[in-house]
Amino acid sequence: MLIVxxxxxxxxxxxxVIARLVEKGFDVHRSTGAERTVLGAVGHIQNSDPRIFExxxxxxxxxxxxxxxxxxxxxFQPRDTIVSVRGVxxxxxxxxxxxxxxxxxxxxxxxxxxxAVARAxxxxxxxxxxxxxxxxxxxQGMGVDGWKLQRExxxxxxxxxxxxxxxxxxxxxxxxxVDLLQVGARNMQNFTFLKELGKIRKPVLLKRGLxxxxxxxxxxxxxxxxxxxxxxxxxxRGIRTFERYTRNTLDISAIPVIEKLSHLPxxxxxSHGTGHREQVxxxxxxxxxxxxxxxxxxxxxDPDNALCxxxxxxxxxxxxxxxxQLRIIAPAVGKRI
Ligand code: PEP
Ligand code: MN
Numbered sequence: 454m455l456i457v458x459x460x461x462x463x464x465x466x467x468x469x470v471i472a473r474l475v476e477k478g479f480d481v482h483r484s485t486g487a488e489r490t491v492l493g494a495v496g497h498i499q500n501s502d503p504r505i506f507e508x509x510x511x512x513x514x515x516x517x518x519x520x521x522x523x524x525x526x527x528x529f530q531p532r533d534t535i536v537s538v539r540g541v542x543x544x545x546x547x548x549x550x551x552x553x554x555x556x557x558x559x560x561x562x563x564x565x566x567x568x569a570v571a572r573a574x575x576x577x578x579x580x581x582x583x584x585x586x587x588x589x590x591x592x593q594g595m596g597v598d599g600w601k602l603q604r605e606x607x608x609x610x611x612x613x614x615x616x617x618x619x620x621x622x623x624x625x626x627x628x629x630x631v632d633l634l635q636v637g638a639r640n641m642q643n644f645t646f647l648k649e650l651g652k653i654r655k656p657v658l659l660k661r662g663l664x665x666x667x668x669x670x671x672x673x674x675x676x677x678x679x680x681x682x683x684x685x686x687x688x689x690r691g692i693r694t695f696e697r698y699t700r701n702t703l704d705i706s707a708i709p710v711i712e713k714l715s716h717l718p719x720x721x722x723x724s725h726g727t728g729h730r731e732q733v734x735x736x737x738x739x740x741x742x743x744x745x746x747x748x749x750x751x752x753x754x755d756p757d758n759a760l761c762x763x764x765x766x767x768x769x770x771x772x773x774x775x776x777x778q779l780r781i782i783a784p785a786v787g788k789r790i
Contacts, residue, residue, distance in 0.1 A: 481494055579749055657677055691725055
């Protein structure tokens with residue numbers, strides 16, 4: 454951390470800042486220039502709020518130098534993490550595609566979806582059994598029976614599964630039926646839940662919160678990792694902006710930013726990121742071109758009658774076409790499908 458003093462800061466003001474830094478356990482290196490004094494503080498910022506120093510008399514600015522997340526950061530681990538989801542490696546050369554309906558409805562629906570997405574090259578079957586709906590009157594999901602159904606169908610087609618877990622009470626069942634436990638956008642900062650997920654030894658797909666900064670998102674990953682679970686995959690699913698022609702604004706720029714800051718895999722969700730079927734394929738291709746390690750895409754055999762998110766779900770043939778296009782884009786950025 455650097456403390457930049459105001460040009461006219463007095464010697465007693467500088468001394469008072471140094472004293473406070475030493476009191477907080479920092480080693481202080483002072484450099485006095487012609488215009489102003491800069492104090493370099495080496496130590497653990499974790500235990501002290503930078504505002505303590507910002508508000509001291511004579512201080513102009515406090516600049517943090519090291520990132521607040523450690524386990525999730527590239528400084529801690531320079532090489533990429535590859536997370537294995539039931540043997541499917543996420544974070545390596547392959548762009549791993551997860552696809553399926555927003556919510557699990559019937560055996561026929563899951564069967565049709567699994568057959569189509571497996572044939573097109575998806576490796577992981579998505580499907581929600583517990584749905585975080587904005588309205589309590591909207592369909593809430595099948596619960597554990599949905600997970601059983603998803604497991605059966607996925608096994609028939611040799612697919613792994615991903616599904617949202619909404620609270621700690623659902624973890625035990627999820628461990629039995631689900632290969633990749635999804636933390637929804639609305640739960641990204643449910644810290645007690647994240648701590649519980651730190652105790653398990655199964656991969657977690659951590660969606661970015663609706664208005665979360667990348668740093669907050671990485672700190673949420675840190676919560677899970679600090680508990681001992683290092684198998685975290687990040688998912689950019691769009692953030693809330695002032696734009697209304699899209700459901701959310703898919704922040705493609707988050708992909709190279711994460712790539713730089715963190716060794717964790719990052720995937721994109723162009724379905725929730727746009728909310729409209731015709732926007733899904735272009736944004737999926739853009740995310741792959743930006744270097745995403747995977748995609749999670751909603752597909753439904755009868756989207757007009759889907760119980761949830763039909764308007765943003767691709768028809769199976771649209772998904773197949775997208776996979777063909779991804780096979781062209783991925784090699785251009787050194788990846789494959
Ligand atoms: C979902 O994937 O079905 C979902 C509800 O996603 P999010 O948490 O990103 O809204
Ligand atoms: Mn959905």
